[in-house]
Amino acid sequence: MLSTREKILQTAEALLSEQGIASTSLREITRHAEVNLAAVNYHFGNKQQLVFEVFQCRLDALNNERLQLLDEVIGNSDKISLEAVLRALIYPALMLxxxxxxxxxxxxxxxxxxxxxxxxxxxxxxxxxxGHVMKRFAITIQTILPDMPSQELRWQLDFVIGALTYVMADFSGHFSKSGKPKLDAISEADRLVAFAAAGMRSFQPRSAQTDLFVATDNKTQQTTTNQT
Amino acid sequence: MLSTREKILQTAEALLSEQGIASTSLREITRHAEVNLAAVNYHFGNKQQLVFEVFQCRLDALNNERLQLLDEVIGNSDKISLEAVLRALIYPALMLxxxxxxxxxxxxxxxxxxxxxxxxxxxxxxxxxxGHVMKRFAITIQTILPDMPSQELRWQLDFVIGALTYVMADFSGHFSKSGKPKLDAISEADRLVAFAAAGMRSFQPRSAQTDLFVATDNKTQQTTTNQT
DNA sequence: GTCTATACAATGATAGAC
DNA sequence: GTCTATCATTGTATAGAC
Structure with a gap:
C-alpha cells in the first residue's frame, strides 16, 4: 500500500503533465488519489511545492543519466570528441x-x-x-575547445539548451499549419548534436567575424570581450 | 481619453507580463484600468482571448520588422549572406x-x-x-544553401528559434547561482547569428556525419529523408 | 452598442477537532 | 496524520441601466 504522500505524487504527475498546472485543481488530484484535500497542504505546503517535488525525482534521474554518459565518454578515450559530449547532454533529454x-x-x-x-x-x-551538471559539461568542453573563453562557452551552452528545450517540448509544430512529420528521437538528437557542434567549433576571437553582416544604422558594432 | 477597450489592453499588458498570467486576476486589471470587471468579458470574451489580443499587436510589429529587414537584405545585394538573413530573424526579437x-x-x-x-x-x-514569416525565411535560406533538404532546414530553423526564445526570455541565468554578466543585445544577437550560421552550414548529406559518435546499443541509425 | 451591478460555482488555503 | 468546515478569491455569466 502506498503512503498518502506517494499517492498524491503519482496522481499529481499524471494529471499535471496531462492537463497543465493551472487547469489541474488540487481537488481533482486528491479525488483521483483517493485522499483528503487537506493532505496536500499538510505534506507539501502548497500547490507550487507539490509541483516542484513532482518533477524533482524525474529531473534528478535525467541529470544522473547525463552525467553517467559523460563519465563513459571521458573514460573511454583520451581524445574526447565534442559530438560525444554534446550527445551525453542531449540524448537522455530527447529520449525522455x-x-x-x-x-x-x-x-x-x-x-x-x-x-x-x-x-x-x-x-x-x-x-x-x-547547475553542477552544466558546469561539468562546460569544463569538459573546455578541454576540447581550449581557445574558447569560458563566458563564450556559457552563452553557446545556453543556445544549445534553448534549442533542446524547444524541440523537447515539441513546440516545433507551432509555426506550420500542416504540422511536420515526426522523426524518431535518435535522428532528431543527432541533428541537434551536429548543429550544436558546428556552431561551437565556429567560434573565433572577435574581429574576423563581423564582416559579413549587412550594416544597419543601429548602434555601432561595439563588441567588447572582457575575457581571454 | 482612451476607450475602455484600450485601457484594458494597456493595463493588461503591463500587469500580465510583470506578474505572469496565472498570478494576474481580471479584477486586478480592471481595478488598475478603472473600468468595470464585466467590461473584460464584453470586449474580449474571456481571459485567454484578452491575453492573446494583448500580444497580437506586439507580435505583428515584431514580425513586420523582421520581414522589412529581410526585404532590405534581399534587395541590397544579389549575393545574400546567410548571416544577414539570420540577423533579420534574430535582431528585432533580441532588441525587443x-x-x-x-x-x-x-x-x-x-x-x-x-x-x-x-x-x-x-x-x-x-x-x-x-507561419508566413518563417516560411519566407526558409525560402530565402534555401536559395543560399541549395543542397539542404527543406525538411532539414525546418529542423534547423526550429533549433534557432528555440535558442532565440531561450535567450530572449532570459532563462540563461537559471543554471548558475552567480548569474551571468549581461551582454548588450547586439553582441548577444551577433553571437547567436554566428552560432546558427555555422550550424546550418555544417549540414552534409547523411553518412559522413555519424562516425564521431560513441556507439550506444540503441536503435539502428535509420535516417530516412523523404525530400530533396 | 456600452457599461454596470450582482450572482455563481470552483479554487487554493487554513484552522481546529479527532 | 487525517479529516471536516470554512474562508477569501478566482473566472465567468446574466440581467438591466444608459
Missing amino acids: SRDTEKGGSRFVKLIARLYAENNKELHTFLANHY | SRDTEKGGSRFVKLIARLYAENNKELHTFLANHY
Missing part, C-alpha cells in the same frame, strides 16, 4: 521527451510549463539541480 | 527583449509564459501569425 510509455513525454511538457512561470523559487531550484 | 523603456522586455516574458501553455488555440494562433 519521446518516451510515451513511462510518461516521459508528459513530464517534459510539465517542465516546459514550469519554465514559463519564471519565478524566483524556480530560479534557485534549477540552479541547485541543473 | 532588451528594451526596457517601451516595455519590450516585459512583453517578451509574456510570450515565454504563453509558450508553455501549449494549448490548441495557441497552436493555431502562432501558425497564423508566425
Whole structure:
C-alpha cells in the first residue's frame, strides 16, 4: 500500500503533465488519489511545492543519466570528441521527451510549463539541480575547445539548451499549419548534436567575424570581450 | 481619453507580463484600468482571448520588422549572406527583449509564459501569425544553401528559434547561482547569428556525419529523408 | 452598442477537532 | 496524520441601466 504522500505524487504527475498546472485543481488530484484535500497542504505546503517535488525525482534521474554518459565518454578515450559530449547532454533529454510509455513525454511538457512561470523559487531550484551538471559539461568542453573563453562557452551552452528545450517540448509544430512529420528521437538528437557542434567549433576571437553582416544604422558594432 | 477597450489592453499588458498570467486576476486589471470587471468579458470574451489580443499587436510589429529587414537584405545585394538573413530573424526579437523603456522586455516574458501553455488555440494562433514569416525565411535560406533538404532546414530553423526564445526570455541565468554578466543585445544577437550560421552550414548529406559518435546499443541509425 | 451591478460555482488555503 | 468546515478569491455569466 502506498503512503498518502506517494499517492498524491503519482496522481499529481499524471494529471499535471496531462492537463497543465493551472487547469489541474488540487481537488481533482486528491479525488483521483483517493485522499483528503487537506493532505496536500499538510505534506507539501502548497500547490507550487507539490509541483516542484513532482518533477524533482524525474529531473534528478535525467541529470544522473547525463552525467553517467559523460563519465563513459571521458573514460573511454583520451581524445574526447565534442559530438560525444554534446550527445551525453542531449540524448537522455530527447529520449525522455519521446518516451510515451513511462510518461516521459508528459513530464517534459510539465517542465516546459514550469519554465514559463519564471519565478524566483524556480530560479534557485534549477540552479541547485541543473547547475553542477552544466558546469561539468562546460569544463569538459573546455578541454576540447581550449581557445574558447569560458563566458563564450556559457552563452553557446545556453543556445544549445534553448534549442533542446524547444524541440523537447515539441513546440516545433507551432509555426506550420500542416504540422511536420515526426522523426524518431535518435535522428532528431543527432541533428541537434551536429548543429550544436558546428556552431561551437565556429567560434573565433572577435574581429574576423563581423564582416559579413549587412550594416544597419543601429548602434555601432561595439563588441567588447572582457575575457581571454 | 482612451476607450475602455484600450485601457484594458494597456493595463493588461503591463500587469500580465510583470506578474505572469496565472498570478494576474481580471479584477486586478480592471481595478488598475478603472473600468468595470464585466467590461473584460464584453470586449474580449474571456481571459485567454484578452491575453492573446494583448500580444497580437506586439507580435505583428515584431514580425513586420523582421520581414522589412529581410526585404532590405534581399534587395541590397544579389549575393545574400546567410548571416544577414539570420540577423533579420534574430535582431528585432533580441532588441525587443532588451528594451526596457517601451516595455519590450516585459512583453517578451509574456510570450515565454504563453509558450508553455501549449494549448490548441495557441497552436493555431502562432501558425497564423508566425507561419508566413518563417516560411519566407526558409525560402530565402534555401536559395543560399541549395543542397539542404527543406525538411532539414525546418529542423534547423526550429533549433534557432528555440535558442532565440531561450535567450530572449532570459532563462540563461537559471543554471548558475552567480548569474551571468549581461551582454548588450547586439553582441548577444551577433553571437547567436554566428552560432546558427555555422550550424546550418555544417549540414552534409547523411553518412559522413555519424562516425564521431560513441556507439550506444540503441536503435539502428535509420535516417530516412523523404525530400530533396 | 456600452457599461454596470450582482450572482455563481470552483479554487487554493487554513484552522481546529479527532 | 487525517479529516471536516470554512474562508477569501478566482473566472465567468446574466440581467438591466444608459
